[in-house]
Amino acid sequence: MSCWETIADYAFRSLGFGERLLPRSEFTLCQQVTLIGSGMLWNIYFGLIALVSGFFLATAVALGKAAQSRWLRKPSEWFIFVVRGSPLFIQFFFAYFAFLSLKGTSPLFDPFTSAWLGAAVVLFLNTAAYSGEIFYGALQSIPKGDVEAADAYGFTGWMKFRKITWPTMLRLAWPAYTNEAIFLFHATTLVFFSGFPARQQRGDALYYASYFADKTFNPFVPYPILAGYFILVTLCIIAVMGAINRRLNRHLPSNVRTRLRMRPGAMLAR
Amino acid sequence: MYSFCTDPATLDMLPWLACYLTTGKHLAFYGAFGTVLLLLAITAPLALAFGFVAAAVARGPAPLSWLGRGYIAVVRGVPDIAFFLFFVIALDQMLEWVRHKVKCPDWDAPIRQGSDFVVCDAAKVPLSTSPQWIHETYGFSLAVLTFAIVFGAFAANVLFGAMRAVPRGQIETAEAYGMSSRQTFWRILVPQMWVYALPGLSNLWMVLVKATPLLFLLGVEDIVYWARDLGGTKTPQFTDYPHGDWRMWYFLALLVFYLAFTRVSEIVLARLMTRLTRGQATTGGERQRKVRAA
Structure with missing residues (x-):
């Protein structure tokens, strides 16, 4: 079987198109690259959906935490505390069994x-919750002068x-939000290891990578492939977020602009 | 456990619960919390040591520093759970391969035969004749090593930044006093870097705490394993304590455990930060000085 046929059979396997059965013997490099890439579609789906929809709730939660009213502040604070204080892995399990x-x-x-x-x-x-905390921190460090100038101009x-x-x-x-986005994509790999069933073996990239590692008993091929895909995704995120960052900063003189730089220490999540 | 537990079916709710929560399996479940704490107690210093070495190497001379930087960059760019799954098998195979080369030099069959990894019997880790507890300890040690490698890279990243954050003037002063580079490193840089590293290390501690449930994926019988096992629906055929699907409540308990744990860590780390900031030439130290002076 040529590599093109493999791609035709397995490229959308994770979504339920193409060949139904997973390869059972041989496990060529082409099969591994194609199937792990096919699983990547799930990671990208989860990451994008969560990032785009989470952005709006994050803004609301940040405003809530910064609000004067107790009734807005307390729920936001508790929401952020509960989600950031417990492992995502346990949250997945709890949510799955709660839904069940x-x-x-x-x-x-x-x-x-x-x-x-x-x-x-x-x-x-x-x-x-994670981005809400980041946005809250940013809200707290908006220069006083900016807000006063807005007041002076009659903005309300x-x-x-x-x-x-x-x-x-x-x-x-x-910059911090870009890091959060990268770690969110990393976190998507937990989904199929935490209760949520991969029906008909339609799993994400890590699911297929561990399938191959189990079958071939050789972790040195599938996991580096997975790592390659994730580094590619990380580079894409940095490119897109960098473009947005440039647009957000476009009114500033070029020497004041903050370049997107990964700061050590300030990045870990989950 | 208690004397009245002989016939649970006849018990009221409270005594039933008291008996249910002290069955042998539940005691194993509580013991698994000890496993988690043990993992943290061993992994944290080990990861810090790995991180320290990697950070020191990364700021050293060129060919070695690439190794240090590469280690940091690769581990950070890839999901940590992929590393966990990878290292557990890879370390095991590496160990067996090395022992195979040493113990059975005249073995001529290939080690990788298709989908099998075959080493001679004497090279198996642990030996197939060893008792069960050795197998369990070996699995746990592999998990600890894996955690230390992954979190060592994160710690290296933090310490690398902290070493660079120590004011240049401090190093220059040390050099002006005629200290060798080794003396400057150990007597000036290392004692001063901790206050810059602590925010990052605190964050890392939280992440490490929250990564402990991943032990489950490494094949250790940890709290997640027991919560799944104990919470599942039990029928009267197999147990004296039949109940429905309670897994949701078990995981809720784990959620509360982790919340309490991270909250306590937060408070302790905040105290530690106050202590380390004392007398430092940073804004925090300056603020403390003003408060005391006032």
Whole structure:
């Protein structure tokens, strides 16, 4: 079987298209690269969904934590504390079994026990809490002068938030948020190891990598392939986030602009 | 455990629960929390040592420093769980391969035969004749080593940054006093870098705590294993304590355990930071001085 045939058979295997059975013998390099890449589609799906939807909740949570009212502040603080204080792996397990129990009470919760929705919800809440904390930190360090200038110009309410507070917050938070995005993509590999079933062996990249490592008893091929894919994804994230960063900073003189730089120590999550 | 536990089916709710929570399996479950703490107690200093060596190597002369930087960069760029799964098999095979070369030099069959990894019997780790506890300890040690390698890279990253954060003037002063580079490193750089490293190391400690459930993936019978096992639906045929699917509640308990653990760590680390900041030429140290002076 040529490599092109393998790609045609397995490129979308993780989504349920193409060959139904996984390879059982030989395990050529081409098969491993194709299937692990096919699994990568799940990682990208989870990462993108969680990142885009989590962004909005993160903004809300950050504003909540910075709010004067107790009723807004306390729930936001607790949400951030609970999610950031416990392991994502345990959150996945807890959510999966909780959804499983809820499924008994109403068929409405049926789709939540599959990875595509259930795990996406967990990742959405997870990244919202982590980014919420980042955005909150940025909100706290908005220069006083900017806000006073906005007041002097007569900006109030929504306009002040939309034109002054929010863009400044994003600008300050962006380097840390880029790190959060990278670690979110890394975290997506936990999904199929934490209860959520990979129906008909449609799993993510790590699922296939560990499948090959188990079958061939040789970890030195599939895991480096996986690492290669993830480094590629990381580079893409840095490129996209860097472009957004440049746009956020485009009004600043070039010597003041903050370049996207991975700061040691300030990056770990989960 | 208690004397009234002989016939659980007749018991009321509270005594039933008291009996249920003290069954042999539950005691093993509580013991697994000890496993987690043991892992942390061994891994944290080991990872710090790995990190220290890697950071020191990374700021050294060229060919060696690439090795240090490469180690840091690769481990950071790839999901840690992939590393866990990789190292557990890789370390095991490496160990067996080395022992094979030493113990059976006249073995001529290839080691990798298709999908099998074949070494001579004398080179197996642990020996197939060894008792069960050796197998378990070996599995645990592999897990510890894996954690130390992965978190060592993170620690190296933090310490590397901290070494660079020590003010240049301090090093220059040391050199002006005629200290050799070795003396400067041990007497000036290392004592001063900790205050810069602590925020990063605190963060790392939290991440390490939150990574402990991954022990489950490494084949150790840890709290996640027991929570899944004990929480599952039990029918009267197999147990004196039948119940429905309680896994959700078991994992809720684990969630609370980790929340409490990270909260306590946070408080302790904040105290440690206050202690280390005392007398340092940083904004934090300056603030403390002003408070005391006032």
